[in-house]
Amino acid sequence: MIEVRELTKRYGSTLAVDNLSFDLRPGTVTGFLGANGSGKSTTMRLILGLDRPDAGNVRIGGQRFRDLRWPLREVGSLLEARSFHPGRSARSHLAALAASNAIPRHRVDEVLDRVGLASAAGRRAGQFSLGMAQRLGIATALLGDPPVLLMDEPVNGLDPAGVHWIRDLLTSLAAEGRVVFVSSHLISEVALMANRLVVIGQGRLLADTTVAEMSAGAPSLEAAFLAMTDASAQYRAASPARRPPAPTSRKEGSS
């Protein structure tokens, strides 16, 4: 169980996350929806203790992230795809992280096998394609076999087979009783795996609902999403110190 309470984060004059509260429950895939720049990645970083909130807090099983006893065994996360040193092999990358949380070494080969990188494990990760980098990020998240998984745009860079694979992976992880939280700016993608939805716009909570509830009363889920986010679809200038949102159209991939 993850409890996000009145979370607020400001970068200079930009209010990135504005009084955001929601819960994440085990056994469910929760989709985290919002336009590019709506504050999804910032919220993820706040949950993971990477950025410090200006107000509010997050509790993971009642604890702050920084107080977790074995962080990788309690929360697995995928942020931007390339969060590894390009000169290090996938196997060494995972072996180092496994050592930090006393995770048995055999888990490294298990997760490499699970994400389909076993044959590329010895190559320098800097040579990986975006899809392979994304798979290494997913392997990192799975390394500690954690009951909570947070994934920021996990389908980015994956080919159709990869997209299908991650969808099955995340639903099966939730079926095992885990908390699974997946952000996306593509509602069509999230609708295929999520049971619950948290929708934000300009850092504020727009909806905390189920897929069924959201699609009721609108021609389609996408129409409901666009109607909800249109009011907050103004792009905000990304502050220069932050990673700006990917320069893709908000409606890209819609069908």
Add this chain to the structure above:
Amino acid sequence: MTALTAPVPAGHYRFRHLVQMEWIKLRSLRSTWWTLVVAAAGAIGIGVVVGINTRNASGDLTNNALAGIIPSVLLIGVLGALAVTSEYSSGMIRTTLCAAPRRPMLLAAKAAVFGAVAVTVGEIASFIAFFAGGASLRHGIPAPALTQPGVLRAVLLSGVSFGLIGLIGLGLGAIVRHSGAAIGLVVGGVYVLATVVGQVERGLGVYMPIVIIGNSLTTTKPQTCPAHADYCPHLVSAWAGLGLLGLYAAVALAVGGWLLARRDA
């Protein structure tokens, strides 16, 4: 609800786990080994060249054999800075902090591993440079021996200076977080600053890292000024120099750790 997932084991991650992680990180990069080999080879090579060109036995022959330490420690300082800044440029820092959110402990583990590696390489390079520099002496000049006064100290402290300059680099890397800026600070702080400060206020020049290494740590006896010198600096002793370098490293790491703990990653 969580019946199917394994329970989280007892205990918690500790310093030694982070030391293991940082050791795997450091040794799994080819650039680490290249830099260490070049630094050691440079220290040894310069010691040999100085030995070959020594024409009389009147100087400090140990200091001569250790003449290559200063350029080599600069490489180690840069490597120390990159050990932190490359994590920021690659995004690895966020992956690392998700595994180990206790940030000061993380930096301490990084410093312990890097410091130990740098001192080990530094000692190997210093001893080889000392013996190779002595062996390359010509004109019938006898090689210095470790049993002579101050010689063993000079060789040992030369090796330690690799570790301390490396840690200064590591701390500066944690402070500025950008590779270019950190390299500039290390080179500027170790080399340029020494020259500038020496020009502006000669009395302060002796407290600069490069002067401490060159004129205190690597010498067997206090340096004397030539006759008719218009200025004679009061150089710090070898042990005081060691303490000063240690203090600089401690301050750089403490500031770096404090900033790491309070800034967004």
